[in-house]
Amino acid sequence: MTVTAVVGAQWGDEAKGKIVDVHCQDAAIVARFNGGDNAGHTVVNRYGVFKLRLTPNGFYNPKTICVIGPGVVINLATLIAEIEMIQKSGIDLVGRLWVSPRCHVIMPYHPMLESVYEEAKGSGRTGTTRRGIGPVYADKVSYNGIRLVDLANETVFAEKLRVQLALKNPIFQAFGQETLNMDAVLQEKNRQFARIRGVVREPFGLLQAALVKGDNILLEGAQAALLDNVWGTYPYVTASNTLAGGAAAGLGLAPRWIDRVIGVTKAYTTRVGAGPMPTELLDQNGQVLLNEGQEFGTVTGRPRRCGWFDAALVRFTAQLNGMTELVLTKLDVLDTLPVLKICVGYRSNLDLQRIWEYWEGDARWLDTIEPVYVEIEGWQQSTRLVRDFSHLPMQAQAYVRRIEQLVGVRISMVSVGPDREEIIPVS
Ligand code: IMP
Numbered sequence: 001m002t003v004t005a006v007v008g009a010q011w012g013d014e015a016k017g018k019i020v021d022v023h024c025q026d027a028a029i030v031a032r033f034n035g036g037d038n039a040g041h042t043v044v045n046r047y048g049v050f051k052l053r054l055t056p057n058g059f060y061n062p063k064t065i066c067v068i069g070p071g072v073v074i075n076l077a078t079l080i081a082e083i084e085m086i087q088k089s090g091i092d093l094v095g096r097l098w099v100s101p102r103c104h105v106i107m108p109y110h111p112m113l114e115s116v117y118e119e120a121k122g123s124g125r126t127g128t129t130r131r132g133i134g135p136v137y138a139d140k141v142s143y144n145g146i147r148l149v150d151l152a153n154e155t156v157f158a159e160k161l162r163v164q165l166a167l168k169n170p171i172f173q174a175f176g177q178e179t180l181n182m183d184a185v186l187q188e189k190n191r192q193f194a195r196i197r198g199v200v201r202e203p204f205g206l207l208q209a210a211l212v213k214g215d216n217i218l219l220e221g222a223q224a225a226l227l228d229n230v231w232g233t234y235p236y237v238t239a240s241n242t243l244a245g246g247a248a249a250g251l252g253l254a255p256r257w258i259d260r261v262i263g264v265t266k267a268y269t270t271r272v273g274a275g276p277m278p279t280e281l282l283d284q285n286g287q288v289l290l291n292e293g294q295e296f297g298t299v300t301g302r303p304r305r306c307g308w309f310d311a312a313l314v315r316f317t318a319q320l321n322g323m324t325e326l327v328l329t330k331l332d333v334l335d336t337l338p339v340l341k342i343c344v345g346y347r348s349n350l351d352l353q354r355i356w357e358y359w360e361g362d363a364r365w366l367d368t369i370e371p372v373y374v375e376i377e378g379w380q381q382s383t384r385l386v387r388d389f390s391h392l393p394m395q396a397q398a399y400v401r402r403i404e405q406l407v408g409v410r411i412s413m414v415s416v417g418p419d420r421e422e423i424i425p426v427s
Helices: 016-026 076-088 109-124 133-141 154-174 182-199 204-213 244-251 284-292 311-321 394-407
Strands: 003-008 029-032 041-045 048-052 065-068 097-099 217-220 260-266 269-271 305-307 325-329 339-348 351-356 370-377 411-415 423-425
Touching (some): 003 016, 003 244, 016 325, 029 204, 048 076, 065 204, 097 182, 109 133, 109 154, 154 182, 204 217, 217 244, 260 311, 284 305, 325 394, 339 394, 370 394
Parallel strands (some): 003 217, 003 260, 029 065, 065 097, 260 325, 325 411
Antiparallel strands (some): 041 048, 339 351, 339 370, 411 423
């Protein structure tokens, strides 16, 4: 038995979906533990193309149970659309999907509040996906949340909604926005809840039984380490705990069960939204990464910021997650570049005599530091068809090994294209 967590090692979009897909073939359970429909990945299989934001990977495997744990926040419209899309393709998901009644629900006022906050911050805004993620988690920790279990009881729900609208509508009024009508929200949410009622059931017992039985369980992280609410580049982060440790809290699964942590990192760096990014490239090389890597957001369509691989950053996130292995994705995106750079640490005006680590300061400090690079020769040939590590160009092998050495974690796999087969095992 293995309990494996798959987590993002950078700022998200590392192609975790593909790596979960590769590993979930023999999983009895695939479980999401954090985030909401701010995440997004595309799954291509014999049933079709699925663009998913909430449903865990493994939904197409009739033997796999899909769990959405209590650490996840639910947009009901998204969940309904995904269930219907999957059912329509001929896959029976409903019988295998378990959504915790403890999940908090994104209400119409959450994205509205987020817009108010983001506009008020002006150029200092976080650059969120505007799905209401920050405000729903804020309501959760301030005891103002509405959970699926509340929606199961119309009287309880109506009372909770009444209080929240009494608190929130005056804010919208103050900012010159339309207020929300209680009856309209009630009706919409009651109608939506009725459609998913059958999958709302607590997966805790199921998970505990699977642990005792020795089943393979895959914990699917959303977003990534540098977007973690505590350890990320706050306030340019997301609202949930994105680390392997968050899997324990988000699912009610004791940390001692997690025996394998796979960190997924691109062979370069990207980021969507605002916040520091020491290795960002605003030159021609950045354009190559953007175009070759097709770096546009799945949820928002925004072009991603691109830069060199930052080994100092990934070394930090490897420690945060206790990574047992690292998977390097999108190596092929570097195929045309004559020279590559890897950041090994930073120079700070606070003390120019030494190399600084990522975790030594906050987001504002990170904006003032200069990356220290090592240069590596590019390979300038396609790696797309390579399936054996020893057949990679020598320079590409050296690049992978250098990253492994700088991060301090074994690289178990290199990905050279979006398809499931475009994978090179590394020993
Ligand atoms: P939020 O999660 O929508 O509140 O957005 C907060 C920050 O996290 C913004 O910079 C988003 O661009 C970023 N973010 C949220 N989800 C993802 C993701 O799945 N991939 C990459 N960035 C994300």
